Amino acid sequence: MELAQIRMFKTVANLGSVAQASVALHCVPSNVTARIKALEAELKVSLFYRQGRGLCITPAGEVFLTYAEKILALTEEAKRAVDPTSEPSGPLRIGAIESSATSRLPPMLTKFHAQYPNVELQFKTGTWSQLVDDIQHHRLDGAIVAVNIDRPFLDNTTFFNEDLVLISSASADPIKSVKDIEGKAIFMWPEPCPYRAALATWLNQNKVKAPITSIASYGTIIGCVSAGSGISLVPKGVYEQYQSGMGLVGYEFEELVTIENRFIWRNDGGQFPALDAFTQMIKQNNHGE
Amino acid sequence: MELAQIRMFKTVANLGSVAQASVALHCVPSNVTARIKALEAELKVSLFYRQGRGLCITPAGEVFLTYAEKILALTEEAKRAVDPTSEPSGPLRIGAIESSATSRLPPMLTKFHAQYPNVELQFKTGTWSQLVDDIQHHRLDGAIVAVNIDRPFLDNTTFFNEDLVLISSASADPIKSVKDIEGKAIFMWPEPCPYRAALATWLNQNKVKAPITSIASYGTIIGCVSAGSGISLVPKGVYEQYQSGMGLVGYEFEELVTIENRFIWRNDGGQFPALDAFTQMIKQNNHGE
DNA sequence: TCCATCATTCATTCCAAGTGAATACTGACC
DNA sequence: GGTCAGTATTCACTTGGAATGAATGATGGA
Numbered sequence: 001m002e003l004a005q006i007r008m009f010k011t012v013a014n015l016g017s018v019a020q021a022s023v024a025l026h027c028v029p030s031n032v033t034a035r036i037k038a039l040e041a042e043l044k045v046s047l048f049y050r051q052g053r054g055l056c057i058t059p060a061g062e063v064f065l066t067y068a069e070k071i072l073a074l075t076e077e078a079k080r081a082v083d084p085t086s087e088p089s090g091p092l093r094i095g096a097i098e099s100s101a102t103s104r105l106p107p108m109l110t111k112f113h114a115q116y117p118n119v120e121l122q123f124k125t126g127t128w129s130q131l132v133d134d135i136q137h138h139r140l141d142g143a144i145v146a147v148n149i150d151r152p153f154l155d156n157t158t159f160f161n162e163d164l165v166l167i168s169s170a171s172a173d174p175i176k177s178v179k180d181i182e183g184k185a186i187f188m189w190p191e192p193c194p195y196r197a198a199l200a201t202w203l204n205q206n207k208v209k210a211p212i213t214s215i216a217s218y219g220t221i222i223g224c225v226s227a228g229s230g231i232s233l234v235p236k237g238v239y240e241q242y243q244s245g246m247g248l249v250g251y252e253f254e255e256l257v258t259i260e261n262r263f264i265w266r267n268d269g270g271q272f273p274a275l276d277a278f279t280q281m282i283k284q285n286n287h288g289e
Numbered sequence: 290m291e292l293a294q295i296r297m298f299k300t301v302a303n304l305g306s307v308a309q310a311s312v313a314l315h316c317v318p319s320n321v322t323a324r325i326k327a328l329e330a331e332l333k334v335s336l337f338y339r340q341g342r343g344l345c346i347t348p349a350g351e352v353f354l355t356y357a358e359k360i361l362a363l364t365e366e367a368k369r370a371v372d373p374t375s376e377p378s379g380p381l382r383i384g385a386i387e388s389s390a391t392s393r394l395p396p397m398l399t400k401f402h403a404q405y406p407n408v409e410l411q412f413k414t415g416t417w418s419q420l421v422d423d424i425q426h427h428r429l430d431g432a433i434v435a436v437n438i439d440r441p442f443l444d445n446t447t448f449f450n451e452d453l454v455l456i457s458s459a460s461a462d463p464i465k466s467v468k469d470i471e472g473k474a475i476f477m478w479p480e481p482c483p484y485r486a487a488l489a490t491w492l493n494q495n496k497v498k499a500p501i502t503s504i505a506s507y508g509t510i511i512g513c514v515s516a517g518s519g520i521s522l523v524p525k526g527v528y529e530q531y532q533s534g535m536g537l538v539g540y541e542f543e544e545l546v547t548i549e550n551r552f553i554w555r556n557d558g559g560q561f562p563a564l565d566a567f568t569q570m571i572k573q574n575n576h577g578e
Numbered sequence: 579t580c581c582a583t584c585a586t587t588c589a590t591t592c593c594a595a596g597t598g599a600a601t602a603c604t605g606a607c608c
Numbered sequence: 609g610g611t612c613a614g615t616a617t618t619c620a621c622t623t624g625g626a627a628t629g630a631a632t633g634a635t636g637g638a
Binding site for chain 2 (some may be wrong): 001002003004043044045046049056058059060062063064067068070071074075077078079081082083085089090091092137138143268271272274275
Binding site for chain 4 (some may be wrong): 327341342
């Protein structure tokens with residue numbers, strides 16, 4: 001069974017004549033006859049009564065006609081659904097590093113979902129290297145990372161600039177300069193983490209030594225700092241989110257420069273309305289600030 | 290777009306590999322590649338990411354896959370729906386003369402509907418010549434008539450034997466023999482009507498003259514007879530239906546033989562489960578009496 | 579690094595879809 | 609009632625597109 005046959009059958013059924021159908025289908029009547037006979041042979045059922053001029057659909061033909069219409073309508077719908085110029089729809093898989101995921105991204109996602117309800121957003125968090133790998137292997141369509149990735153297969157744009165805040169327990173001694181960090185326990189995300197790298201560079205440049213403990217969770221890091229066990233360097237968004245009621249103090253240093261969070265995505269294809277809409281929204285959002 | 294392409298696409302999408310799909314489809318890999326590329330060209334969209342070995346479905350491909358599954362499932366369903374060996378379903382168009390329609394047929398139809406709920410029964414009444422014409426021109430699938438039709442394109446079987454009853458108003462003089470009819474007004478269905486023909490033959494044989502008025506409605510005929518305006522010859526079923534409360538008297542004469550009501554249908558094809566089931570039920574019904 | 583495996587390209591083969599003339603038939607019209 | 613326009617169908621033929629098989633390039637694992 002082929003769609004060409006089904007189209008022919010539908011045309012003949014609607015027009016009630018092989019002759020009229022043949023002009024509508026831009027082919028010769030004998031061809032229409034042959035292909036419909038082939039269809040009947042495959043279904044092992046007569047689709048039309050033949051007597052005198054014209055054809056008359058059989059009950060089985062009537063039943064088949066309803067299916068034919070459904071099938072042809074579905075193919076048209078499928079064509080429209082994958083049209084690259086159509087409205088964004090289908091699945092869109094976005095990833096982000098933890099800090100963006102818990103602070104800046106959620107408003108973005110809700111806004112996007114409100115504007116494009118037909119897009120089925122899927123979301124996951126990971127380290128920047130995991131995310132880049134996911135994008136490269138088509139497990140993700142795009143991601144927010146805090147490093148400036150430069151790969152030939154990736155495009156990127158600024159998402160927002162994130163200030164870093166050194167946090168400590170309010171009950172601990174205040175940190176007025178880098179020297180005050182000497183010997184303190186530091187809680188940071190495991191490598192590779194650009195914030196951790198920024199902090200390490202700063203300490204190295206000032207020849208300050210302090211042990212860094214790896215913790216892969218902002219919640220746990222904040223908990224440790226709040227308990228007075230040590231300090232950490234976190235994005236301002238995260239600090240603001242946890243600040244109240246945790247007894248935290250934040251210190252900003254001009255040497256700890258703001259770190260740019262970027263949205264990255266594959267630059268092949270370009271026939272993905274949902275992704276285009278997402279990058280567009282990010283660019284607009286960024287431009288508006 | 291063709292079903293062969295859609296099947297190939299689905300296979301490749303499910304197996305994630307042209308090589309595996311080609312063995313599943315019993316063809317050569319290059320063919321799979323070519324046809325999927327043609328499909329992508331027609332849709333103007335990439336269905337798969339190509340990088341390294343294996344294929345990875347694109348978001349557009351994901352969307353198209355859901356349609357592909359639906360379309361293929363529908364074609365299978367259509368095939369099953371028209372299977373001549375399958376359960377009766379679809380439309381079944383039955384006709385009957387008025388007398389059967391109002392008395393003997395309704396229990397038959399309700400029984401059939403109960404047993405084959407998937408069959409969509411369509412029903413109409415008409416004269417036997419109209420009904421035969423409707424069947425010949427495929428506007429009906431079968432009909433009940435009161436004459437023994439012998440056409441090369443029709444099969445027939447006994448439905449039931451209908452006794453005829455001469456009816457008169459209870460307030461009128463009783464009719465003891467054919468002579469009592471002389472001069473009375475007679476109400477009958479218009480020609481061609483086998484009951485009318487039977488009555489006319491009886492009167493002619495006995496050289497009784499009586500004017501026959503044509504009325505194409507049992508309800509009206511009964512009304513006229515009930516009002517004492519004249520007499521009529523009706524099937525016993527109709528008489529019994531209207532008997533109570535209408536002040537009617539029925540007279541049976543052995544010269545007015547029972548008339549056989551028969552079910553007729555086209556004898557071509559034979560690939561129509563719903564019709565087969567109906568004739569089967571009629572034969573069983575008849576055999577049981 | 580080599581090698582097995584994969585997708586793809588290309589020239590070729592082959593089959594089924596399409597063609598066009600001939601035929602038989604029907605229904606309408608004079 | 610006979611003619612004729614219009615119908616579906618059959619058949620031999622052509623053709624376009626699908627299928628093939630070998631060659632190529634690229635990839636990932638050993």
